[in-house]
Amino acid sequence: VQLVESGGGLVQPGKSLKLSCSASGFTFSSYGMHWIRQAPGKGPDWVAYISSTSGIVYADAVKDRFTISRDNAKNTLYLQVNSLNSEDTAIYYCARDYSSYMTNWFPYWGQGTLVTVSS
């Protein structure tokens, strides 16, 4: 299992960004995927989930601004993040479910992509 995030960077408050997670080493379409973020010096914070059949769940704090999606043909997971503010500054990780149904623990993580929101 290999997960590689990209798309992070320095962005001004109020702007948008689209994060990607490229997956390999497994049949991407068969697994649910999560986005988890971690602000500097804090514990991880679960953000969103998309199932293998594209059922979606969001954390309340982001549900009006973030959109999770997937492209099974490209083996890629996405997170569209809009109206960014300083509290969104974090490393964003993608993580894979252990099995083909939603699992509530995270055995596989990417290396993360850093999003910094600052003017």
Add this chain to the structure above:
Amino acid sequence: DVVLTQSPATLSVTPGERISLSCRASESVDTYLHWYQQKPNESPRLLIKYVSQSISGIPSRFSGSGSGTDFTLSINGVALEDLSVFYCQQGHSLPFTFGAGTKLDLK
């Protein structure tokens, strides 16, 4: 949301000693409690799932216990490579939540 409170925030350790880290949940999470280790500039690594179930490749010195709202991660013979941050995570209800972590440093 379920709040997980970890204590202590920092623990100074001597290699070889047995230590215990605490994680307390604001409501019962049954046995849906998992532990992770995070070293600097690395992603979290799963250590233990469902309170006490071992994970392949994780040293046997790591063990977990507890149920309901009070949980413990024990390290039987701390190694220098264990100096890192440990997080608990509940998977009982959405949103899944993590504790703020316990950092192990060298005494």
